[in-house]
Amino acid sequence: GNGQVNSYNLPQSLQRIGSTAFVDNDKLVSITIPDNVSYIGVLAFSDCDRLKYVKLPKSCKELPTCLFQGCRALESIDFPTDLTYIGYEAFCECDSLFYESGTLVLPEGVQTVDAYAFAKCRHINKVVLPKSTKSVGHEAFEWIGSENANVEDLWNNSIMKLDSIVFDCFASEPPVI
Numbered sequence: 001g002n003g004q005v006n007s008y009n010l011p012q013s014l015q016r017i018g019s020t021a022f023v024d025n026d027k028l029v030s031i032t033i034p035d036n037v038s039y040i041g042v043l044a045f046s047d048c049d050r051l052k053y054v055k056l057p058k059s060c061k062e063l064p065t066c067l068f069q070g071c072r073a074l075e076s077i078d079f080p081t082d083l084t085y086i087g088y089e090a091f092c093e094c095d096s097l098f099y100e101s102g103t104l105v106l107p108e109g110v111q112t113v114d115a116y117a118f119a120k121c122r123h124i125n126k127v128v129l130p131k132s133t134k135s136v137g138h139e140a141f142e143w144i145g146s147e148n149a150n151v152e153d154l155w156n157n158s159i160m161k162l163d164s165i166v167f168d169c170f171a172s173e174p175p176v177i
Helices: 151-156
Strands: 007-009 030-032 053-055 076-078 103-105 126-128
Touching: 053 076
Parallel strands: 007 030, 030 053, 103 126
Antiparallel strands: none
């Protein structure tokens, strides 16, 4: 290790991070996941209250159930370039996420955003979905928006009330919510 308790050096040879691997870790502030990792288990970083920064591997295709659920300090996320699926409650209750920009832009290639994936991320005021998005789960963006955001307009013009939605995959502009 590098002598710091707040960041972890994972071996470059690592290929999998198991379920609940770092769950409830109250020391973890920053972590870089090596690019060889192609699988991350459910709840791997759930409730890591102090986790501010994560570098995810490019080849990671799925962010599983509750992966960063309750990571209240997480400020930004660099999504993997190969990402296709964002799981149930993956970023639920990430209170600090995108507090600087207020905008969540999902990368081209994401097909599914599961139920409650970004619920209670109160700093997200705008969501930009790529043309590749095929389905958005129930309440995926429920209760987003800071207190001074015009949340009602956001809700009226969005998919929050629907269980799922299918976008025209040939749209010239990605839908903006």
